[in-house]
Amino acid sequence: MLMSLLVIILAAHSTMAQQQRYTVSGYVKDKQNGESLVGISIGKPGTAVGTVTNQYGFYSLTLPAGEHELQFSFMGYAPFKTTVNLNTNKTLDVKLESSSSQLNEVTISGQKQERSVNTLNTSINRLDIAQMKKMPTFMGEVDVLRSIQTLPGVTTVGEGAAGFNVRGGNSDENLILLDEAPVYNSTHMLGFFSVFNPDAVKSLNLIKGGFPAEYGGRASSVLDIRMKDGNNQQFNVNGGIGNIFSRLSVEGPLVKDKSSFIVAARRSYIDVLMKPFVKGDMKDTKLNFYDLTAKANYKFNQNNTLFLSGYFGRDVFGIGKDVNMNWGNSTATIRWNHVFTNRLFLNLTTYYSKYDYSLNFSNGNKKQADEELQGYKWTSNIINYGLKPSFTYYINSGSSLHFGVQGIYYTFKPGTGTGTEGEKERVKVLTDKHALESAVYLDHEWKPTKKFGIQYGGRLSAYQLIGKGTAYYYNDTTPGIRKRLTGTETFDANKLIKGYYYFEPRLSARYALNDHHAVKVAYSRTTQFMHQLSNTASPTPLDIWTPSTNNIKPMVADQYTAGYFYNAPNDSYEFSAEVFYKKTDNQLDYIDNANLQLNQYIEADLLPSEGRAYGLELYAKKDIGKTTGWISYTLSRTERKTPGISLDEWFVNRYDRTHNVNLVLTHTFTKRTSLSANWVYASGTPGTYADNRMEFQDWDIPYNSTEKRNNYRLPAFHRLDLSFTLKGKQLKRWKGEWVFSLYNVYGRRNAYSIYFKQNEDDPNKREAVRLSIIGSIIPGITYNFKF
């Protein structure tokens, strides 16, 4: 079906091509460091004819034969004008010169660039690292995930919580890609810092709706993080010393203009600093994380470039010598950019991604000679291999096709428990699971007139749970109660256990009222085959991912979006208003007292629910002048209905926030000093409160007689952060800056959760307790340097 559509589109366009046409194509890069530039506009001044560079900095523009004036422009770069005489297909690589002296980095003069009023897609937010660096930080550290939480439609269940929620979706519904490899746990220290080293990140795109057909596999969002290529002109060292961790990165050319690399590392050192102060059982306490991000590229010739990138990160936590926990991601990506003809571009990505954790305790290090060795270990992992060739065919100016296939092979080791006593070792292994996720997609981006544009297409997704494995069959009687096992069946390697097949239509359309106003609509269907099982207030690093099975149906989401976009005449500010409605099926919920860990029969404890979310998002942004920043406001609701829970009625999700305001402002005083502020306000998250207590065996057990879940709301959340940057005097090559930050300036104790307990000193007193993860003002100092 997709192929026939392709043929029709191509046929339609070839009949339109009356006049002789030629193509100019090439890469656009930054002159100073050789980084490819994404989203650069290339156009004929005064006309609607134009295109933009893709994720890899490539562009292709087909024009009638003859002389054409072309302008390349992008915010923060001096526009580049040239005239091409198209009497044959031409290659034109362009290097743009950054207009940034130190000052201009923050006060950028207005230049035409990729404004959201001009693009086809709705619901996409792009941040580049320069913008993230301007925002106030937690303990002085630039953080990718914290910065996206300032965007409209993005919320979190609370401070320090892992993950984020997009348009009322659960935190496992975000596809987080680091150079196209999925990352399963995006935070260090349980949620305080994200795993992405800002020194190695170039930019990010957050797609909340109107998904291009190229993306699939998660229901709510795609966070597409791109790593820097590395400076191919000269060596640079970047680093930072902060009170929690330090960063260091090195980048430079391997072969000037052809090949470059970047290696970036971070290590936290609370435990090292703590060491002199702890004694006894705490002496060997470990509390640290580290990560290493590396990338290299080699340009073989005009048509072939190869990229290698990888990430390895780990969190380590141990109490004394007895207990040791660690968890982390590793990813590796190989990418090949190939230009077949100057109208057909290929990006071929293969990747490997792994998330694993291990929990271990043993008396091995402190046992007396006469004591037996005793230990207990528990491990789990998820590994996947992906292959994704994606093609872009540039039909003519304003018309291009994106198509490709995708295959992902997953293996899951849900859990292995090992008990050791003396010489004896007993092992409990949960059956491995294997799955294959594949897709073929096509969409056509077509801008027939300056006013109207459309991107339409679809994605055929296939999901197969395959052997070697075991299928479990349960009888489904009363919802909300553990299902009873009725049988099991084992399958040989590669035998199909259960398959699911979907067609996911995708559509985005834009109509420009004039140069400054545009309206856009979008519809997309997304499916999700991987689910993170978590029934605690925030996901823990130990919450396993599990694939869809004969019992767990894939999640399906349909989202409708409409938006209005405005761009002020001199580009001084932009504004957007979007509404969305999302309907989901088969989001997972859990029976009461579900056992999600090391449980072979986990599926007996899961419940499918129906979900709905809707909202309004307002966003205004100012990029020019001494004061820049943005304000976002989201009004939304997210609910679900699960048979067997909350009297089978609709209830609001744990991550529902009615109002959410984010204000990010930066003011530049002088060339060397600037002040940033960030203020967040969010309605309290819902919580279930106890209206009764039962006295039982000396316990006071909280009880909710209404049986309605999330029947109350926590107090509202708000917080102000400030940061002040002082740049050092420029010495030859050395650039240094101090960043002083204050997090939670007015020391508010925002409620993370409210729970009920007996007073510790007097068990006959019962109280409701507010837990604040951050209960005071937190200062931070970081010194960043570059040479």
Add this chain to the structure above:
Amino acid sequence: MKKLPIILLAAFAGLTACEDKIDLDIAPGKSFPVLDAWITNEAGLQKIRFTMSVPYTDNNPAPIINDAKITLYDETAGKSYPFAFKDNMYSYDASAAPIGIQGHAYKLHVEYKGEIFEASDTIKRVPAIDSISYKFKTDEESISGKEGYYATMHAKDIEGGPVDYYWIRSYRNDTLRRLEDNFSIDGSYDEGVSDGATFILPLAEGITNYEKPFQKNEKIIVKLFSITHRSHDFLTQVQAQVDAGGLFAKVLENVKTNVKNTTPSGKIKILGWFGASSVSRRERTVK
């Protein structure tokens, strides 16, 4: 369920956290009768409490229900034991001979407001607690920073046979008030990894309140209860609800009941649990 990892993570996250008592305006809920019945193989008075649930932050003791008729049936031996109401509870004096016998099935029969309620449980096997040891730690040496004696219980799971489920409860000086509770499967947290093993460290060392370790001349008392799989599920759910703090707390959910209303078209719902256990007890005074 698997409490340990969550405790560790919570400790990790707790570095900057703080807790405050707050006042909440919660609509008064419906009050239910609550059965608190746990019989054992111990000699002496066997007690059952029957109360009404009250608003959570109401600091008055729960109102006592005094007009129920409660009888325990040993279904294996075909015996019955009436529990009489006296001193705010229902009790049976088992000083002469224990009513709990390992391997026997028990049914509790309750008559209340003209309706009949029943609940069942079985007494499983329990190993002996071999010994209790303790170690003095200064505030610098202790994980919690509290000076005192930290105790360890030494016991071994019974090897072979069915999976064993246990409830470990410790006390300070007397058994009037609980100190710490831990739950175990075969001496660890999972079946299949520890049959016949020594109780693993977090369980063995979990009998001390780390915020208030034992002091000189205090008596450490530990009871090890055998429990059924169903009781284990119930008690671990109770514990998750009672310890509901922290970044990774379970959200509030209502604990289950095994008390069934057997009256045709019966209207009253009773909360609570009937459990039955063999108990091993050990105590040691800190010298």
